[in-house]
Amino acid sequence: MAESIRVEHATKSFTKRYQRTIKQVTVAKLRGHKTIETFNAIDDVSFSVQQGESIGLMGLNGSGKSTLLKMINGVMRPDQGTILTRGRIAGLIATGAGFHKQLSGRENLILNAAILGMSEKETMRKFDSIVDFAGLEDKLDTQVGHYSSGQNARLGFAIAIHVDSDIFLADEVLAVGDKPFKKKCLQRMEEVRDSGRTLFYVSHAAGSVRRMCNRVLVLRDGKLVFDGDVDAGIKFLNYDDEPENVEDRDAEEELGADI
Amino acid sequence: MTDLVEPRPVSTEVDEKDLPPLRPPSADNGLAGVLRRRYLLKLLVRREVISRYQGSLLGLMWSYINPLSQFFIYYFIMGTIFRLHEGIPNFAIHIFSAIVIVHFFAETFGAGTRSIVSNRALVVKMAMPREMFPVATMLVSLYHVGPQLVILLVATTISGWTPDLYGMACLVVAILMIMILGTGLALLFSAANVFFRDVGSSIAIINNVIRFGVPMIYSYEMVATRFGRFEHYYLWNPIADAVLLFQRAFWTGSTDRPTVMPDNLLLWGIGMVGVSLVVLAIGQLVFSRLENKIPERL
Ligand SMILES: Nc1ncnc2c1ncn2[C@@H]1O[C@H](COP(=O)(O)OP(=O)(O)O)[C@@H](O)[C@H]1O
Ligand SMILES: [Mg+2]
Numbered sequence: 001m002a003e004s005i006r007v008e009h010a011t012k013s014f015t016k017r018y019q020r021t022i023k024q025v026t027v028a029k030l031r032g033h034k035t036i037e038t039f040n041a042i043d044d045v046s047f048s049v050q051q052g053e054s055i056g057l058m059g060l061n062g063s064g065k066s067t068l069l070k071m072i073n074g075v076m077r078p079d080q081g082t083i084l085t086r087g088r089i090a091g092l093i094a095t096g097a098g099f100h101k102q103l104s105g106r107e108n109l110i111l112n113a114a115i116l117g118m119s120e121k122e123t124m125r126k127f128d129s130i131v132d133f134a135g136l137e138d139k140l141d142t143q144v145g146h147y148s149s150g151q152n153a154r155l156g157f158a159i160a161i162h163v164d165s166d167i168f169l170a171d172e173v174l175a176v177g178d179k180p181f182k183k184k185c186l187q188r189m190e191e192v193r194d195s196g197r198t199l200f201y202v203s204h205a206a207g208s209v210r211r212m213c214n215r216v217l218v219l220r221d222g223k224l225v226f227d228g229d230v231d232a233g234i235k236f237l238n239y240d241d242e243p244e245n246v247e248d249r250d251a252e253e254e255l256g257a258d259i
Numbered sequence: 260m261t262d263l264v265e266p267r268p269v270s271t272e273v274d275e276k277d278l279p280p281l282r283p284p285s286a287d288n289g290l291a292g293v294l295r296r297r298y299l300l301k302l303l304v305r306r307e308v309i310s311r312y313q314g315s316l317l318g319l320m321w322s323y324i325n326p327l328s329q330f331f332i333y334y335f336i337m338g339t340i341f342r343l344h345e346g347i348p349n350f351a352i353h354i355f356s357a358i359v360i361v362h363f364f365a366e367t368f369g370a371g372t373r374s375i376v377s378n379r380a381l382v383v384k385m386a387m388p389r390e391m392f393p394v395a396t397m398l399v400s401l402y403h404v405g406p407q408l409v410i411l412l413v414a415t416t417i418s419g420w421t422p423d424l425y426g427m428a429c430l431v432v433a434i435l436m437i438m439i440l441g442t443g444l445a446l447l448f449s450a451a452n453v454f455f456r457d458v459g460s461s462i463a464i465i466n467n468v469i470r471f472g473v474p475m476i477y478s479y480e481m482v483a484t485r486f487g488r489f490e491h492y493y494l495w496n497p498i499a500d501a502v503l504l505f506q507r508a509f510w511t512g513s514t515d516r517p518t519v520m521p522d523n524l525l526l527w528g529i530g531m532v533g534v535s536l537v538v539l540a541i542g543q544l545v546f547s548r549l550e551n552k553i554p555e556r557l
Contacts, residue, residue, distance in 0.1 A: 002278055014555055051278075070554070074284030074386035077551045084281040089386070098384030102310065111306065114299040115385045166279075 002086065004051040004167060004198040005072060009081035012042040012067055012222075041067045042078070043222035051086070051166070054199035056213035056230060058237055063219040065202045066094045069169050072200065087166025090116050091200070092173045097156025101145030105136055105155055108144050112156070116163045126162045133184070134158035150176045161188050168192050171202045186212065206234045284386060288550070290543055292388035299387070303395040308402060322403040323410075326362045330355050337476040347478045348516040352415055356509040357475035357502045359407045364437045364498055365466040366400035371445025372452050372462050379557045389550055390543070393445035397438060404434070411509055420513040425525065432528040433504035440497055440535035446542035450549040453556050473502040480519035494521055497531040504528045 016037040028034075041064045049055060057065050070076045073089045098115070099108045109130060113123045131137055134154045144152065153176045160168070170189060174182045189212060193199045201212050209216065209230065216233025218226035226236045293300060308319075315321065333354050338344045347353050374392035375382060382389060452458040473496070474482060483490050494500055503524055511518045521527065 003281060006281060072284060075384065075554055077283070077285055079551075083283060085284045086281045087279045089284060093384060098381040100306075100378075100380055103306065107306065111299075111302055111381075112385070114296075114302050115381070115387050120298055 002051045003048055004053070004086050005049040005200075006084045007048070007068075007072075007081070008046050008083075010042055010045045010068075010071060010078040010083055011040055011080040012064075012071060012076065012078050013038045013040045014067075040222050042071070042219075044081070045219075045222070045224045046081075047217060047224060047227055049198055049200075051198055052193075052196045053215055054193045054201065054213045056209035056216045056233065057200060057202045057219070058204070058209065058216060058233065059219035064222040065219055066171055067222075068219065069093050069171050069200065069202065072167070073169055085167060088117055088164065089167045089169065090160045090163035090165035091167075091169025091171070092153065092156050092160050093169060093171045097152070097159065099144045099152065099156070102143055104143050105140045105147070109140075109155065109159060112159050113163070116160065116165075118163060130158045130162050133161070133188075135181070150178060150181075153177055154181060157185055161185075161192070165197065167198045167200065169200045172204075174203065174205075174208070206237075209234065288388040288390070289547060290388075290390050290394070290539075293390050293394050296388070296391070300391060300395060300398070303391060304398045304402070307395055307399045323406065326355075326358050326407060329358055329362075333358075333476050341476075343476065346481075348514040348518065349418060349510060352411075352418060352510045352513050353478065353506060354475055355411055355414065356505045357473060359404065359411055360433055360437060360501050360505045361470060361473060361475065361498065362407070363400055363404050363434075364441050364501070365469070366403065367397045367437065367441030368444050368448070369462045369466060370396040370400065371441065372448040373459055374445070375449040375453055375553065376456070376459070376557065383554045383557050389553065390446060390546065393442055393449050397442045397445065400441070401434075401438065415509050415513045418513045419515075420509065423512060426508040426512055429504040429525055429528065430508040432525065432532060433501040433508070436497060436501050436504075436528060436532045436535050439532065439539050443535060443539035443542035446539070446546045450546045450553065453553050454549070469498050472496055473499045474506070475502060478519070479503060479506075479521065483519055483521070490521070494527050497534060500524070500527050500531045 016039055043064075045068065057068065059065055067076070069091070070093055071078050071083050072085060073091060073093065074085075075093070077083075097112055099112065103111070109127070110123055113126075113130075114120075118126070131140060134151075134157075136151060136155060139147065139151065144155075147155070153173060157170075157173050157177075168189070170185075174185055177185065186208060189199060189201065193212065199212065201209065203209050203212075213230055216226065216228065216230050216236075217224060218233055218236055226233050287295070317324065330351075334351055338350050338354075344350050371393040374396045375389060378392050381387070382392075448458055448462065482493050486493060494503075503520065507520055507524055511520060
């Protein structure tokens with residue numbers, strides 16, 4: 001089996017607070033405050049993913065999930081440790097895609113596809129299919145700044161899923177979409193998984209993780225605290241015992257509560 | 260719908276050697292990565308050309324209004340008050356050829372420095388060589404040089420200009436020098452601008468100083484006679500060399516009166532292309548050092 005992602009002792013630290021002007025720095029120094037405070041958003045994380053695995057990445061808000069994905073797709077580099085990946089990477093990080101607010105949906109689509117590595121021909125070939133998937137035919141020439149956050153995510157997801165990637169990252173994509181769209185996304189991600197590509201799925205919805213993934217990683221304060229079986233992972237997080245009513249739970253788990 | 264997920268062999272069966280190698284996801288960055296992704300670069304340049312003056316009535320015209328207004332200010336104020344019309348033959352072409360190349364530099368440097376911050380939306384979310392943005396702004400500025408050259412050509416031809424091979428070599432060297440130098444400085448300053456926005460604000464001052472450090476409203480003859488044996492220090496300023504090269508290309512051939520140019524100007528120019536390459540290498544080095552911290556600071 002081929003390794004698809006290898007993360008070794010990855011650490012990423014952020015600065016909590018910046019004093020930007022000379023005045024602020026001087027005042028902070030005089031008061032004996034630290035001028036720079038750092039913390040590890042990802043703290044000595046190591047794991048390895050085989051190609052074709054689908055990973056559910058879970059953890060509370062601020063536990064470092066988006067930061068980890070940013071390092072996997074190359075937006076950020078780890079301060080210490082190494083991250084290696086194989087093949088093309090596509091996906092959606094921290095709900096929205098990188099769009100220019102002043103540009104129209106059409107222009108953003110073409111630009112975004114190019115950044116993700118599509119050629120001009122490939123983009124033209126898939127253009128209609130992307131627009132169709134996003135369901136934004138009539139909004140295509142509106143500037144993206146006027147899109148709702150849901151529409152923004154739809155377009156971003158539609159582009160990313162059309163890339164012939166070897167690794168697909170989905171970071172809380174479904175959080176802002178409506179129900180029919182969530183359904184469509186999950187279905188498409190299942191196709192991605194079944195085609196033998198590596199899937200990295202961030203979600204708080206136990207049900208969809210159970211449906212999509214065959215392994216769960218849990219982050220807590222930047223540290224990898226669980227790596228293993230899906231059910232055990234969900235149990236580890238205690239996400240299971242929230243909704244009382246069992247029937248409610250099933251519906252809820254599939255699509256809902258994906259915040 | 261179903262052509263998206265092309266059927267692939269199931270992973271367990273693939274041999275490791277058939278697959279692309281395991282490597283850092285940001286390995287493809289740097290200027291080399293920019294050159295490899297020309298389609299993306301083309302898109303960024305086209306977008307920038309369209310959007311630089313989006314929502315303005317005169318649009319692209321502003322690229323000509325700026326240098327032209329500068330031209331008229333210098334031509335009338337400086338020329339008349341300081342009587343430079345008499346001292347410098349064909350003063351209009353002397354000024355305008357300088358303005359074209361200085362403007363090219365100022366645009367590349369200024370817009371390039373702001374380019375990372377103004378493309379914040381893409382920089383924080385998408386993996387791509389970020390050098391793409393300063394390089395794209397340089398190409399947009401280069402695109403604007405074209406029509407200004409046409410204006411210059413028309414003006415010089417009217418005043419009886421005779422083109423020569425040496426002059427054309429000077430033109431090419433000057434443009435090449437500013438392309439490389441401008442990109443190098445833009446790389447350096449655009450990364451720094453993310454950490455301290457003061458950097459962006461100081462560009463205007465630097466660009467102002469440059470205007471007076473080059474033979475635009477005064478001639479090289481004045482430098483040569485007043486600096487005496489220190490004359491060649493003046494030539495260590497690459498922008499001054501670029502201006503002189505441009506004037507050698509357009510201005511000296513447009514007048515019958517004697518004009519003073521430094522010795523070995525083309526050699527100086529080629530030397531400065533070398534210096535610019537060093538600046539570019541330093542710019543790239545600093546940029547990739549700082550790049551790691553750029554997305555989190557935006
Ligand atoms: N650019 C940044 N500068 C400083 N702190 C940051 C930055 N980005 C994220 N953080 C912090 O890092 C931690 C992890 O963030 P993130 O990876 O977005 O969490 P998650 O996606 O798991 O909710 C949070 O505490 C967040 O506030
Ligand atoms: Mg997140």
